[in-house]
Amino acid sequence: MTTTGEERERGFDHTAIEPHWQAAWEDADVFRIDDGAEDPEYVLAMFPYTSGSLHMGHVRNYTITDAFARFERMRGENVLHPMGWDSFGLPAENAAEERDTNPRDWTMQCIDSMREQLTEMGFGYDWEREIATCEPEYYQWNQWLFKRFREEGLVERQGAELNWCPSCETVLADEQVEEGEAPEVPHGDGGAVEVCWRCDTPIEHREMDQWFFTITDYAEELLGALDDLDGWPNNVREMQRNWIGKQEGASVAFEIPGYDEVDIFTTRLDTIYGATYFSLAPGHPVAQAIAEDNDEVAEYIEMAEQADEDDLDVTSGVFTGEYAVNPATGEEIPVYVADYVLTDVGTGALYAVPAHDDRDHEFAEAHDIDIVQVVEPTEDADADPDDIDVQEAAYTEDGVLVNSGEYDGLHSEDARETFVEVFDGEHRTEYNLRDWGISRQRYWGTPIPMIHCDDCGYVEVPDEDLPVELPEFVHTTGNPLDAAEEWKHVDCPDCGGDAVRETDTMDTFVDSSWYFLRYTSPDFEDAPFDTDRASDWMPVDQYVGGIEHAVMHLLYARFFTKVLDDGDLLEGVREPFTNLTNQGMVLGEDGHKMSKSRGNGVSPQRIIEEYGADTARLFIMEAAQPEKELAWSAEEVQSAHSFLQNVYRLADDYAAGAVATDEADDIADYVAREIDATAARATEEYEGFRFNHALQAVRELVSLLRRYEDATTPDADVLERGITTAAKLLAPVAPHVGEEIWERLGHDGLMAEAEWPRAEAPADYAVARRLVENTREDVRDIVDTVGIENPETITLAVAPEWKHRVVDIAREADNVVPAVMQNEELQQYGEAAADFAKDLAGRAQYDETLSPAGERAALERAAWLVEREFDAEVIVLSAEEADESLAKKAEPGRPAIDIES
Template sequence: MSRRYDHARVAEYWQHVWEREGVYETPDDVANPTYVLGMFPYTSGSLHMGHIRNYAITDAHARYRRMAGDDVLHPMGWDAFGLPAENAAYERDTDPESWTRACIERMRDDLEEMGFGYDWAREITTCDPEYYRWNQWLFTRFLDNDLVEYDSATVNWCPDCETVLADAQVETDDYEGAHAHAAGGVCWRCGTPVERRDLDQWFFTITDYADELYDGLDELEGWPEGVRDSQRNWIGRQAGARVAFDVGEHGAVSAFTTRLDTVYGATYLALAPGHDLVSDLAETDADVAAYLEAVASTDDAGLSGVETAVTATHPFTGEEIPVYVAAYVLDDVGTGAVMGVPGHNDRDHAFADEHDLPVEQVVEPVDGSPTNLPDDPYTEDGMLTDSGEYDGLASTAARDRLLDHEAVEEATTYRLRDWLIPRQRYWGTPIPIVHCPECGPVPVPDADLPVELPEYVQTTGNPLDAAEEWKHVDCPDCGADAERETDTMDTFVDSSWYFLRFLSPHFEDAPFEQETADEWLPVDVYVGGEEHAVLHLLYLRFFTRALADLGLLDRREPVERLINQGTVLHSGKKMSKSAGNAVAPHEYGAETTRLFVLSAAHPAQDFEWTVKDVSTAYDFQQDCYELVSEFADQRSRRRRSQAARAVRTESEPHDAYLEREIDRTIAAVTEEYDRFRFHRVVGELQRFVRLLRRYAEYEPPYLFAYSRGLRVLTTLLAPIAPYLAEELWHLLEEDGLVAEADWPESLRDVADHRIERGLVRTTLADVRDITDVVDIADPEAIEVVVAADWKYEAYRLAQAADPDDAIVGEIMGTESIQRRGDAAAEYAADLADRSTGLAPIVDGDRELEVLQQAAWLFEDEFGADVTVRRATEDDDLADKARPNKPAIHIS
């Protein structure tokens, strides 16, 4: 029998067996539903390492939970619409659908070769009319329930992609300010500077859910805090007040502020370039008109601004203050107007410094300490000064009192804007609207859905607008000549509810079967990149709430636990084809690759791809295979009465160590699987393999313990290296498939397994240190002495005591300890000094038992006779022994 594991030789066979046995098919009737989902891939043409890491995580968890007895749903599908496919088809002189279908075939083959266990019967593809029909159906339901608006709006336009972009698809250096027209905004797809255009557009009214989406983040305890913070920042809820400034014949301008206590320090009023008043002023003010033109043609307007010909009346002082148009004020944040308070706001101070505007202090530190005004603003709360009747009030109290003024209104603002969904591109879901000159926009009736895409024709601009035969239709309401909506939906609509379609992919009466959805939701584990915090995950949460309000779901949050996988790096940079540092997933073998990406680091951390570390993953597989194949070979030899290594059927004392270490390994590995720390799973299994090898070579192994150890190794390995585990299971002649085997259980109480392991490791390390320091090359005997019982009693008392109590007195007040005299007093004082850092321990009897069971490890390593005993009354080593820190004597 070959002792080398050949993944390529066995992979195809086990794929066939898994498929034949329906291992990954989700049962119809479920008792313990567990929904494990990886963010489905965009059909880019081939798998990359980011895919492999994502799907290795979900696959390992799904396999683990299936073996643990859960009914697991682990599906896969394709995010198949989108501009990149359209561009790729254009470059290759083909059509987007042909290109996309070819990519899907390649990627499906790649996933199967990697051994990922999906329920392929539930596969969905968003460019299938059977899928996007329900995008259109949901659009009309949203429209019927006032969740869709059609309005003229100033929108983001990418001139390279020739389409509008939602706010979340405009990238800026300053994430918190990444809205619409923010300076430096570029297209998320191509990096082209974004322009602003006025167009009639369709919006999903996600702002209706702003408060619920914001407040709900506090309950998502299974989500990374970074994702929750990103969504909080994007929603941008701010509680504050609107202050009305009178601008003469132009009426009142409302400025939003969160620092109403600084209102007396307002020395100017600043308006966003897109503010309605600015448009009016530009008609008669040449300077304002010229400034608007200049701002529109630059990507970085910075602290630029222009003073207008009008002034505003300060509502508290009655003074006239200048009105500026300023690029730093955003028209879609707050009210698009800012009361400039240079003394107490960083941005206002920078603008005032640039335009030589006055800086006034109206808040000072409560303790009277000096500030650095006017050179730097004082932005903390404090006590009001130079604020009329409000002088002397603390900032908090002043904000409450100032709300009573007639020019002030309590208000809450949001950065979040409604979701702009149309795209002026071909490869997407047609928006199911017919524009009638008589009736206006009319939704396509359900009976006429799906509105399918016409045949693709290469053209510049919007291809659907050029599809004349497809575009011209009769109005569904009045029958007059009308035109279809020629925009398609943002592809994030596809991914906002796809997790629901997986639950009933062939259901024909609705997008999903509600009873099934309510049974399976929320998704138990969802894995994907943190870059989707807003673009995808916020929309996912919005859709779930909207569907619940439509009576289609009971759940309002879609995902219970979110795992963000880190990035695979190569030569310090993110691995990618464009960077020229990509490694093909199959270059080192599918199973070696997936084992490495799981063992390299915690799922959330980035890690560096190195050949050395990949080789370690490969060698580990070979070690496992060699261990089991050797056992199987020896078993076959014994059956044939040939020379073979002997085994024992009667146990000896040292076998207890292996039996207990098997149970400890089960407990430790199970804990790490539950915590998604697959790198620690691999570390545990590597140590376990070394132990099994050492045990088998120490003397003939005890068959019951050793064979159980190999079975446990195989089952614990199965979620992360499924091909290898199936091959090992077969060599062990176990029934069925390891993929369907029960998760192993400990036969003994190993609640203290980490303490017990630490005890053995530190004691071994202490022996090594002594032999090194004293330079004992070949010790004859090692004596390990476990502390007396009274020291454990004293230790427990110190652990339980309040650090502020008289710990020495409490310990010495115990009669059994007190009679130990000076030795007890000295030990009690030592415990009191360390009272806040006392680690958990096992009791003396357990310590003795663990070390006696492990004595063979000392004998094997040092070639010496080993004695493990308890300290006695007149023992020279008794003073040195401490709980879980035995005394050691080497001769």
């Protein structure tokens, strides 16, 4: 049992109120945003893949955006908070196979079910903007955009060696390949292998013709603009920088007599005089050419291509018998084919400098190759040139050149510049980023709008024939599009002859690269989106989603945005997402990632049934800041639930007239100030995405209100304002309970549309609070230390005006005691002033304090708390009223305390 009968009777019943208010929001169109709205706050969660059920990660993600959207809406902002479905993709095909249905029906069922679950969570979306990427109304624009990209020269068809997953029977992008555990291979030393990100099957490599978006054309801007994305987490920016992987260097041609000139790429052209051998990647054309006449080389290449990457030693390689001419020294250096040289890095060929590169050094030692030092530390470097022995270890720092002919003494940096000219090379920038292969040999995706004609080659499907819709799904082992004979055979749009459609579909990351633009005009028929509105509403102000999309999705979306902006489909939108938050993982109660195998998963559905959506939302938001990981905790869920019931009961009792009320007094002032301070604090925390702090402030306020109601005869206006404020501050996170309270208190309309509380802390709030808290602590301290059993009277006396003046002087003066004693007005206090000045002189700092009257007022407002705690009378006195012996102990910020029992 989670709720007692009594609680249910007096509290709210989530199974009744949640559907009720969900319907009320729907009826009132609360979350709808008008097309004419000007530059709304765009709050977006990464749309879900249509797996059919929400998991806790989704719930957390969408609770964050929903709470923020509701907060902004209550503050009077226009808010765009849409939802849609990332609904193309392989799993739907698998599910269709398993269940003897088709991907479309399966996906549509999943969407219906997930939409219902989102609604049950109380998430407020503008459902009129709902999109599903698997609908022709959406994916036709993928096709249209593909053609526009092609016009811009951003589409290429290239043969490429691609990652092939034998289990999914599909091509994978590099980003979809992960390092995984090697399966049970007898001789395996546990080395990592490349596996499919979805099914963990080790991947193979195949050479195929593919469609590519040439994202590398934008590499430089994608990289550079990261610096200005201040609203993004550093780690995501860093991951993108790594992925783009810019390297600046130079390329220089080496001659290998009998073969072509070979271009190398290097970032250390300054070390060229130290090049003592030359290395080719096994996949390099010249290596292949040499292999034709050299069995040993052929064998090595064969072996290297078969081997898993990490099986081969760093020093593995084979001497080709050929020599390259070092253009710097004119010497012939041996040419090796070595696996550590990667075909797709740089030019796939390099000159090796064992003296100044760790890998080259290791290789040279293993193959007994000369090591020649050509750089030594500069005079002001940390290292002493005499300590450097490149025979032992490579010296990889920059320095000054030696053994480099006429260039000795040149600094590395200058040498790199000079040598580009001298050796007829060129400056070159290399990127790790590859072009984006979008072809997938699958059914459930966007058909690529191309037709292949034997005479005309590849021809675009004319715009008027778009969309190219998917044919009926057929169960087949290969690609169903290949089997759709009728669909596949068409007339060539150019010559009218027999032709066939492209049977590849697009990577689903194409869908998600612009969906945030479609939300701005989901029914627009002339283009993917309305340029004016999208340009006004973009960029997304708050984008929230998982870290797993740090590179692929976010980089592709940035790429699309830039291309669209350059193509004038957008105006002045260079980046899609201003602020990005990656929500942390939801862990099971055992602190481990929720998983079926561990059996530590918690189903959102069950929590909604048992405790209600508000409880789930509140727990999630209180447990940790959005970007931190969060461990499930049954106790804390329970605690969130009871808290909501308590707040509701507080409101209910008041509304039912069960609370006796009285006129305003000091206590009411105290409570009123706390209400204002809480609103101010909570607002600031909401703005900063620190929802847990905001909610903590609300809990404190509710606790105070309950004491106020319990221990005193409260002022009706103040109590009601307190309850309303607490409920409103809670409403973004627990919206159903918020509405229920709003209604109980007799308000018309919806709290979702009500005004956010005014948020200004009272003047001197922090100082007054500190005074009160310190004083309360001191009283406790005394009672406890002295062991007073039953205090009867607690007398507090604030410091006199003149002591405040002493502090003021002390604050300014270098020499406190003389400064004070020179003050004529203070001289009348004689010894006392001198003593106090001496005390102060020993202190490093003076806290801000209230005036004597301010201190007295603050203590009087808070006296009820002390009375309640100690069950004793509390008397607050000015210095003049107090007994001389007591008053003299008071200091500004620290009243004198006398306790009688």
